[in-house]
Amino acid sequence: MEQGRGRQGFKHAQKYPFNEDKNARHKASAKKFLSVQARQSRIKNRIRFCRHQTMETKIYINGKILPEGKAVVSVFDRGLNYGDGLFETIKTYNGKPAFLNDHLRRLKSGAAFIGIRPSLLKQFERDIKLKIIEKLLRENGLEKGSAYIKIIITRGVDKGGHAPVKGIKPTVIIFVKPLSAKKILLIQKKGVKAVLVKGVLPAMPELKTMNYLPSVLAKMEAVKRGVFEGIFVNKRGFITEGSSTNIFIFSKGVLKTPPSRETALPGVTRKIIIELAIKAGLKVRQCNITERYLFECGEAFLTNSISDVLPLIKVGSKTLGTGKPGAITRLMQEAYAREVAKRLDALFGGIKHQTSVA
Template sequence: MRPLDRQIVYFNGRFLPAGRACLSIFDRGILYGDGIFETFRSYGGKLFRVRDHLGRLASSAKAVGMALPLPAERLHAILSECLRRNQLRDATLRLTITRGSGTPGDLAPRTDPAHTVFITAKPISPPGPSQVRQGVAAVIIRRFRTDRQGVPPRSKTTSRLLGILARREAKDAGAFEGILLNDKGEITEGTTTNIFWVRKGMLYTPPFRAGILPGITRAVTLEAARRIGLPVRLETGRPARLYRADEVFLTGTSIEVLSVSGVDGRRIGTGRPGPVTRRLQEAFRQIVETETHSKLAPPEKRR
């Protein structure tokens, strides 16, 4: 793998080594976290669900009142070029757009911003084989909550302090992921993942109105559930619903579908990936293989 500062990045119209991409200290992305981003995934050199990711980027831009500086097709072409220039096949790419330079102390954005646009790409670092085989631990975050009426949880903005603090709390508790509750104390999502649970053969995941990011992997998982004839309910509830679940799993662009073995130290089901999770992992894999014309190793062998 190339060292980070030698990877080729796209930066405001040019491809160059990351070490030579210099951002102004007046960039509003740095001053205020005034920006949006999107994380893309490639399999065998092909971008997966790129249109869905670009659609979500457009929604994020709309939510924060920002015009996308480049059309979606152009962004798509640049993302593919980033993969090619870095000779990457199984990778994650991050596209960041900020509202460009500003004046410290002046929160109001300019009406004619010169956006900062950059893309970085790195080889995928999936969960380790034992995390896939055994599942991971999660904890409910108690100190911070998602505010359904706050900065729209539905958009991917570069202001990530809630997620950062929650992740820190989870890490301190020795967990892989922290599950955020909303202002009503209901389950929403992980810091960078969506959450599902299974109870008596029914699959549950919180609806958008609970205050979640509309995960692309969540959507693919719901499609996978339909394909295998699994009944689904978009519902949320108190954390006890997770404690009592037969299975719990997380979804996300990098982790795909990852089993949760315990929540707050309470074992979920057998404490191992359950049959529904495994069926969905398989159905997910088939969707990826069909759409990207690639052959994936089973999740526990993919590293």
């Protein structure tokens, strides 16, 4: 009898090695469940994206929501003729814009700097308070998942020359489009590569203006090299920013980023990361960063409002750190995800959001 039981036990052990039959089955079931969930999520995202591509997008323009075919601007608009305007890009989570107030503050500050009076933006501000962005997302079927918002303000229509004529009204445009949360999470986990771009620099890096040609050229160079981002190097040999990102390096126990204003755009995500890093007890320094400092750093990451925090693992032919996302980068990703969740919950309550790379 004992031998029989032993043989049965041996067969049982062969079927479920290490006597972990229940754990193995539970893990297999959980893996299968998560796999089914992932497939369903991918299918939903694909349907959502295809539906948005085939339907006529609704656009907010000067106080009205119109089909894209009717949402037109004059050929004399100064944004088209001179790049005379500003913009903001914002990420949404299930129909709710993240850090909206921070973006609006920067937009209004930029508008004041270039001479667009606050009184000329009263309708836009009123519509924002009436949740025009949430309405626009619903009308475009983007109230679920992640979406991209772009707000554009130009000085307006003007048939004159370089100097704007008096009395013109700004053109205000908001459009939305779907984002692939899966693709963003993938690059957040694996990290991205970049190339240094020299000889081209944003004219006014302290403002998010429509004069975006340097960034377009930097991104074109990145695409040509098969990498994610182009990082500007100024005439003094200092790293400034990416075509659409701010850059951080961690070296000798200090988190460093190029100074904003004259060197780099004061990014909303950049600002939040600096605050979170200080709160986490890290030393943070805004200082000039040379190519040598970049290549010798322990780790680096990029930030922007759409991709959040991206590990930077290689620049040109140089591997940064271990060539994998570092511990500080992961710390900042997790802290940023929690901050997004906290702020959305504080403003809207009960919002589900996929913000973590874990």
